Amino acid sequence: MQNELDLYDITIVGGGPAGLFAAFYSGMRSMKTKLIEASPYLGGKLNSYPDKMIWDVGGQPPIKAKQLARQLIEQAMTFDPTIVLNQQIQDIKRTREGYYIIQSKTGECHLTRTIVLSIGYGAKSAIKLSVKDADKYENSNLHYTVTDLKQYKGKRVLISGGGDSAVDFANALYGIAHDVMVVHRRNEFKGHERSVETLLTNRIRVKMPFAVKRLEGDQARINAVEIDQVDEKGVFLNRCEHVKVDAVIVNHGMKADIGGIRNWGLKTDDRHILVNDKLETGKEGIYAAGDSAMFGNKIHLLAGAFTDAATAVNHAKSYIKPESAMDIFISSHNPVFDEKNELIEQAAK
Numbered sequence: 001m002q003n004e005l006d007l008y009d010i011t012i013v014g015g016g017p018a019g020l021f022a023a024f025y026s027g028m029r030s031m032k033t034k035l036i037e038a039s040p041y042l043g044g045k046l047n048s049y050p051d052k053m054i055w056d057v058g059g060q061p062p063i064k065a066k067q068l069a070r071q072l073i074e075q076a077m078t079f080d081p082t083i084v085l086n087q088q089i090q091d092i093k094r095t096r097e098g099y100y101i102i103q104s105k106t107g108e109c110h111l112t113r114t115i116v117l118s119i120g121y122g123a124k125s126a127i128k129l130s131v132k133d134a135d136k137y138e139n140s141n142l143h144y145t146v147t148d149l150k151q152y153k154g155k156r157v158l159i160s161g162g163g164d165s166a167v168d169f170a171n172a173l174y175g176i177a178h179d180v181m182v183v184h185r186r187n188e189f190k191g192h193e194r195s196v197e198t199l200l201t202n203r204i205r206v207k208m209p210f211a212v213k214r215l216e217g218d219q220a221r222i223n224a225v226e227i228d229q230v231d232e233k234g235v236f237l238n239r240c241e242h243v244k245v246d247a248v249i250v251n252h253g254m255k256a257d258i259g260g261i262r263n264w265g266l267k268t269d270d271r272h273i274l275v276n277d278k279l280e281t282g283k284e285g286i287y288a289a290g291d292s293a294m295f296g297n298k299i300h301l302l303a304g305a306f307t308d309a310a311t312a313v314n315h316a317k318s319y320i321k322p323e324s325a326m327d328i329f330i331s332s333h334n335p336v337f338d339e340k341n342e343l344i345e346q347a348a349k
C-alpha cells in the first residue's frame with residue numbers, strides 16, 4: 001500500500017490556527033506539506049466564536065474571529081499545501097523506512113516523514129442520546145443534525161435539547177414539519193435570546209423540564225417517545241407522557257476527544273499531548289502544537305499557537321534534514337519570497 005501513497009515531508013493534523021500557520025511555515029521551509037482536518041471547515045475554534053473581536057494577536061489590530069480565520073487560510077495556501085477535509089486521523093503505523101502511515105476513521109491513509117499534531121482538544125462529535133437502543137435508529141429516524149429540512153416535510157418531529165442548535169432547528173422546521181415538539185431538561189433555554197423568543201411565539205410545543213426516557217419502535221424506526229419530567233439533577237419523576245413521532249432530532253451539544261491518537265503511545269494528560277521545548281512528543285518525528293500541546297509556560301492562546309507552529313515545523317525540518325537547522329534565521333528574507341514580493345509590488349503600483 002505504501003507504494004501507492006504520495007510521500008509528504010510533513011503532515012499537519014488539525015486545521016485550526018496552529019495547523020494553518022504550520023502549513024504556511026512548512027511551505028516556507030520548502031517542505032512538501034499536507035494538512036488534514038476532521039471537520040468540513042478550516043479555522044478550528046475560530047469558527048465557534050465567529051463574531052467575537054480578537055485583540056491580542058501581535059501586529060493585528062482588533063479583528064473578528066471569522067476574518068482572522070479567512071486570513072489564516074489565505075496565508076496557509078501561500079505554498080499550495082495539499083488540504084484534506086472531513087478526515088479524522090486516528091491510527092498510525094511506522095514503515096520499515098521510518099516513515100509514518102496515518103489513517104483516518106474512514107480508512108484513508110497518508111504517508112509522511114513527520115507529523116505535527118495541532119488537534120486542539122480533539123475532533124468534535126455530537127453527544128449521543130443515552131437511552132436504550134438509540135444507536136439502533138441512527139440510520140433511520142434518529143438524527144444528531146439536520147442536513148435537509150425537506151426530509152421533515154409534513155412529519156411529527158421531536159427535538160431533544162435546549163441550546164442554540166435545538167432552538168434554531170425547531171424554528172427552521174416550524175411551517176415545514178406537521179408538528180414540532182421541543183423537550184428540554186432545564187427550565188430555560190440556552191439559545192440566542194431572539195431565537196428563543198421566536199420559538200415561543202411560533203406554535204411549537206415545548207416540554208420543560210422534561211427528558212427522553214424511552215424510544216418505542218420496531219427494528220427499523222422509532223414510532224413514539226416516552227418523555228418524563230425531571231428534577232434539577234435530571235432524575236425522572238415518573239410523570240410520563242407518550243408522544244407519537246416520525247423523527248427524533250437530538251441536540252445535546254458536542255464533545256471534543258483526541259480519540260485514537262490517545263493510543264499512539266504519546267505522553268498525555270486528560271486534554272493535552274505532553275511535549276518538550278522543541279515540541280517533540282517523544283516519538284521520533286512527531287510534534288504537537290497549539291492548544292493540544294502542553295509544556296512549561298505554554299500559552300493556550302493564538303499567540304502561543306503561532307509560536308508552537310513555527311517551533312514544531314523547524315524541528316520537523318531539522319529531523320528530516322539536520323544540516324538545514326540554521327535556515328530558520330532567514331525567515332522572510334527567504335529567496336522563496338522574491339518572486340512573490342515582486343508580484344505584490346507590481347499590484348500595488
Ligand SMILES: Cc1cc2nc3c(=O)[nH]c(=O)nc-3n(C[C@H](O)[C@H](O)[C@H](O)COP(=O)(O)OP(=O)(O)OC[C@H]3O[C@@H](n4cnc5c(N)ncnc54)[C@H](O)[C@@H]3O)c2cc1C
Nearest residue numbers: 014016017018038044045089119120122123290291301302
Ligand atoms: C470562546 C473562545 C474565545 C477565545 N478568544 C481568544 C482570544 O480572544 N485570543 C486568543 O488568543 N485566543 C482566544 N481563544 C483561544 C484560541 O481560539 C485557541 O487558542 C486556538 O484556536 C488554538 O488553535 P489550535 O489550532 O491549537 O486548536 P483549534 O482551534 O482547537 O483547532 C484544532 C483543529 O483540529 C481538528 N482536529 C481535532 N482532532 C483531529 C483529528 N484527529 N484529525 C483531524 N483534525 C482534527 C479540529 O477539528 C480543529 O479544527 C478563544 C477560545 C474560545 C473557545
